[in-house]
Amino acid sequence: MSMSIFESNQPRDGFPRPFPDTPSNVLEQFKMAGKVVVVTGSADGLGYAVCEAMAEAGGNVAMWYNSNDVAVQKAETLASTHGVKTRAYKIDVSDGEAVRKAIADVVHDFGKIDVFVANAGMAISKPILDTTLEEYRKQMAVNVDGVVLAAKYAGEVFKRQGTGNLIITSSMSAHIVNVPVDQPVYNGTKAFVTQFGKSLAREWREFARVNIVSPGFFDTKMGAGPESVHEAYRMAPLGRQGHVKEIKGLYLYLASEASSYMTGSDVLIDGGYVLP
Numbered sequence: 017m018s019m020s021i022f023e024s025n026q027p028r029d030g031f032p033r034p035f036p037d038t039p040s041n042v043l044e045q046f047k048m049a050g051k052v053v054v055v056t057g058s059a060d061g062l063g064y065a066v067c068e069a070m071a072e073a074g075g076n077v078a079m080w081y082n083s084n085d086v087a088v089q090k091a092e093t094l095a096s097t098h099g100v101k102t103r104a105y106k107i108d109v110s111d112g113e114a115v116r117k118a119i120a121d122v123v124h125d126f127g128k129i130d131v132f133v134a135n136a137g138m139a140i141s142k143p144i145l146d147t148t149l150e151e152y153r154k155q156m157a158v159n160v161d162g163v164v165l166a167a168k169y170a171g172e173v174f175k176r177q178g179t180g181n182l183i184i185t186s187s188m189s190a191h192i193v194n195v196p197v198d199q200p201v202y203n204g205t206k207a208f209v210t211q212f213g214k215s216l217a218r219e220w221r222e223f224a225r226v227n228i229v230s231p232g233f234f235d236t237k238m239g240a241g242p243e244s245v246h247e248a249y250r251m252a253p254l255g256r257q258g259h260v261k262e263i264k265g266l267y268l269y270l271a272s273e274a275s276s277y278m279t280g281s282d283v284l285i286d287g288g289y290v291l292p
């Protein structure tokens with residue numbers, strides 16, 4: 017940051033950088049043919065919708081799952097339906113050595129990683145006074161460590177390649193305090209990954225873009241539970257939860273060349289929930 021007009025007027029070698037060599041036709045910009053995308057939490061919910069989006073746009077997808085083995089069958093179906101390469105990997109994203117190895121495995125199997133979607137997450141929605149230390153640590157391990165570990169090891173690949181794209185699934189809970197169910201630890205984990213992602217956008221400015229998606233309530237296993245669902249309808253001007261198909265376009269935009277000038281952004285997609 018410059019402190020005077022004199023300082024700010026000094027040209028820097030290599031700037032401005034050239035515009036990217038990307039298509040001007042917007043539909044061409046959205047094509048993912050030849051790209052390799054890793055998606056965590058891919059067996060179901062938002063993560064599987066992201067996998068569908070990538071495959072439908074011609075991208076190859078490494079589908080990471082934790083316990084839901086349906087990912088294996090879904091990977092095969094996406095490959096045969098869309099003529100792309102897919103593979104399912106069983107990984108606990110909170111296990112550093114497993115993440116390091118799985119990233120090496122994906123590079124070995126696919127040759128590179130263009131986009132890493134750090135989407136896996138979990139919630140134990142309780143007030144802090146009712147939360148055990150074990151429950152606290154579990155949420156931190158999956159939601160915070162899981163994203164940090166993925167970023168650390170995928171970032172090494174991006175730096176080596178000279179190109180990369182990290183997309184983090186955060187939450188509107190990084191922006192607002194949910195009602196009526198108190199869940200301070202979950203909200204805190206999402207605030208961490210949002211600010212972490214913005215920070216990486218600067219750290220990785222020479223070789224990778226980093227953006228954050230902050231969903232409101234979507235109709236998945238982690239969507240609004242019985243205690244919060246009617247408040248979710250009331251709080252969102254659109255009067256409902258999101259359908260997973262409604263998030264596909266945003267992830268495809270961020271993963272593709274259509275968003276080549278976008279880094280460090282945190283995109284809310286919440287039916288207007290955080291407006292009031």
Ligand SMILES: NC(=O)c1ccc[n+]([C@@H]2O[C@H](COP(=O)([O-])OP(=O)(O)OC[C@H]3O[C@@H](n4cnc5c(N)ncnc54)[C@H](OP(=O)(O)O)[C@@H]3O)[C@@H](O)[C@H]2O)c1
Pocket residue numbers: 056057058059060061062063081082083084085107108109110135136137138158185186187188230231232233234235236237238239240
């Ligand atoms: N739905 C919403 O309303 C909403 C709103 C805001 C943000 N989000 C965020 O969106 C992301 C996806 O959630 P979702 O709504 O699609 O719910 P979901 O279907 O329950 O997906 C969560 C995924 O996280 C994976 N996961 C959990 N623990 C893991 C671990 N230790 N290692 C690897 N993967 C693990 C699960 O894998 P397995 O099933 O294979 O175990 C599951 O696929 C989460 O980060 C969540 O916080 C959701």
